[in-house]
Amino acid sequence: MMETNEYDTYSCPVGKTIELISGRWKPIILYLIQHGINRFGSLQKKMPKISKKVLTEQLRDLEKQGLINRDVRVSKHPQEIFYSLTDTGLSLRELIDQIFDWGTAHLLDETSQKMAKSLMLDQAAK
Template identity: 40%
Template sequence: MAIENVKCPITSFLMLVGGKWKPIILYYLALGPKRFGEIDVRINGLSRKVLTEQLKELERDGFVTRKAYRESPPRVEYELTAEGSSLSNVFDSMEAWVNQYKEKMS
């Protein structure tokens, strides 16, 4: 189902960047460009295979760019595109909500 046919904006959002790992990957990339290994060590429980798949999907969907440097040893960095960066407000709102929720539950 294409997101154009979905009436609920939350469903459309989750179709684009939902899942267990994509929001977390995007959150870390919002802090600045990262190498594969930097992302890998920051996210517990995420296999390298799944990380590779998720990064490819995020790149395909226009949220992340992959830049390969011609160096020895080879170096690759991932960075948010303008579309990916536009999610920063969403992450800021989520963080603020979680902090408020934690305070209420303490």
């Protein structure tokens, strides 16, 4: 077997996958969109600490990466924009759930444990 294998970040599927969701807010955004929070404004309300600029950036990224769709309804009063998960985005969410499970099992401080519980109720009610 080849002993001279060389490893680089550019050819590592793990690194590339993590890149997809390593924006500070991306896992949360994917989670919220999957749960029907699909407007710019309602996403902002759920994440009071994110700025418009960064929210726009991360949404554009996710769109470019093929994880979400951006649909404009021009027919309405002020134009309305709806975000939704693509198939790839949905399958990635399943992976993120596994990451979530590992995290709640291994990272034990009070804040994240509290969060974990409230999220798990949501998961159970899916």
